[in-house]
Amino acid sequence: MRTTRVLVVTTAALVALAAAVASAQPTDPGEVSTGAVRLQPPSRTFTVAAVGDFLSEGLVNNAAAGWAPAGTRYDYEPLLRPVGPILRAADLAICHMETPIGAPGATVGFAGKSNYGTNLILAAAELPADLVRLGFDRCSTASNHANDAGVDGIRTTLEALDGAGLGHAGTARSPAEAAPQLISVSGVQVSHLAFARNSNTGFPADWWRLRQGVTAANVIDDVAVARAAGAEVVIVSLHVYVEMQNAPTGDDRALVQQITSQAHPDLVIIHGPHVVQPVERVNGTLVYWSLGNFISGMGVSGRDKYSDPRTLDGLLASVRFTQQPDGSWLTEPWTVLLCNVVGSRVVYPGLTTLADPSTAPGLRSQLEACVGRSSSVVADLR
Numbered sequence: 001m002r003t004t005r006v007l008v009v010t011t012a013a014l015v016a017l018a019a020a021v022a023s024a025q026p027t028d029p030g031e032v033s034t035g036a037v038r039l040q041p042p043s044r045t046f047t048v049a050a051v052g053d054f055l056s057e058g059l060v061n062n063a064a065a066g067w068a069p070a071g072t073r074y075d076y077e078p079l080l081r082p083v084g085p086i087l088r089a090a091d092l093a094i095c096h097m098e099t100p101i102g103a104p105g106a107t108v109g110f111a112g113k114s115n116y117g118t119n120l121i122l123a124a125a126e127l128p129a130d131l132v133r134l135g136f137d138r139c140s141t142a143s144n145h146a147n148d149a150g151v152d153g154i155r156t157t158l159e160a161l162d163g164a165g166l167g168h169a170g171t172a173r174s175p176a177e178a179a180p181q182l183i184s185v186s187g188v189q190v191s192h193l194a195f196a197r198n199s200n201t202g203f204p205a206d207w208w209r210l211r212q213g214v215t216a217a218n219v220i221d222d223v224a225v226a227r228a229a230g231a232e233v234v235i236v237s238l239h240v241y242v243e244m245q246n247a248p249t250g251d252d253r254a255l256v257q258q259i260t261s262q263a264h265p266d267l268v269i270i271h272g273p274h275v276v277q278p279v280e281r282v283n284g285t286l287v288y289w290s291l292g293n294f295i296s297g298m299g300v301s302g303r304d305k306y307s308d309p310r311t312l313d314g315l316l317a318s319v320r321f322t323q324q325p326d327g328s329w330l331t332e333p334w335t336v337l338l339c340n341v342v343g344s345r346v347v348y349p350g351l352t353t354l355a356d357p358s359t360a361p362g363l364r365s366q367l368e369a370c371v372g373r374s375s376s377v378v379a380d381l382r
Helices: 011-023 058-067 077-089 127-134 150-164 217-229 250-262 350-354 361-375
Strands: 045-054 092-097 109-113 119-122 138-140 167-169 183-185 188-196 233-239 267-271 279-282 285-288 293-295 313-323 329-340 347-349
Touching (some): 045 077, 045 233, 058 077, 077 127, 077 293, 077 313, 077 347, 092 188, 092 233, 127 150, 167 188, 188 217, 217 250, 250 267, 250 279, 250 285, 285 313, 293 329, 329 350, 329 361, 347 350, 350 361
Parallel strands (some): 092 138, 267 285
Antiparallel strands (some): 045 313, 109 119, 183 188, 279 285, 313 329
C-alpha cells in the first residue's frame, strides 16, 4: 500500500539543533527528566478510492485499440489516465469489474446473448495490467454479468486479476477463496466484501462462485465472519439491478437499512444503476447509493435507455478513515465527479478539468453538461 513518508533534515537545522543542545543547562542529578510524554497515541488513518462500473463495451474497446502499441491489442490506461493521480494517492484503490475477463486472445466485448436475452460481455485479458498502471489495488467482481461466461469465465477473470497482482472479492474458484479475506492497509486490517443482487444468466450452482446479496443474510453473515477474523474496517460492495434511477429503490434502501443496523460495516458502495445517486449515512454507515459508470460505451444514440447522457457520469468515492479514541472509525467522504466524454471515451475529473483554463472548448462543454446533471443529484462534488 502506498504510505511513504520522507523526513528531510537540512544541514542548517542540524547545526541549530546542536547549538541548542550545547547551550542547554545540565540536569541536576537530583532531578528526574522525563522529556515529552504523549498522552494519546497518534490517530491511525488511511484513504480508500472506489469507482463505478467498468463496462468493456465496443466504443471503449475500440478507443483502447487505438492507443495500443504495435503488436498489442488494447491499452486502456490512456482512457483513464486523468484519474490516475487520485487513485495512486489513495492507500487502497478499488475498481468494479462488472464483466468477466476472457483468456488471452479471447473475444472482447459483445459475446452473444444469454438464454434470458441479455448481452454477454467479456473484458480483455490485457485490462488488469492497465488497471495496475493506473493505481488500482483490487476489484469487486460480483455483478449481474459475473456469470456471463459461466464457471470458466469466473476462473479466467480471477486468473487475470491474480496475474496482474490485483486483489478481488465477489467471485471465487473455491469455497476457501469465497471466505472473507483480510488485507493490511497502512497497518489496519481491512476486509473488502462484494455481493450481487441478481445474475443475468442465473446464479452458478455452487453458491460460493458468485456471492449473492439477494437478501441481507449473506452480507450480515460475511461481515460477522470478517470481524471475527480480525477485520478492523469492513467495506461492502453491492451490485443492485434496478437501473437508470436517480435515487435508491425502496427495496435497496430496506436492504441497506437492515445490513447497516445489524452488521455495521464501515462503508457501503453500490454499483449497477449506471447513473449517479446521492451519498448518505444510514445508521451511521457512509453509503454511496450508486457510483454510476466509471467507463462504458453508453451515452450515445442507438443504445435505447442506455443512450441517456447520465450514463456518462460517475463518482470516485474518496474516503478517509480515522480511528477515534474509542476504537471506532470516522469516515470522511471527498466525492470526485468523473465524466466519460463522447468520442475519445476518456474519463476526466470533471470539476478540476473545468478549472484548468487550457481545457478545450469542445471538452469544456461536455464537462459542463456532466457537472450540471450530477450536481443536481449528488451534494458537495469535488
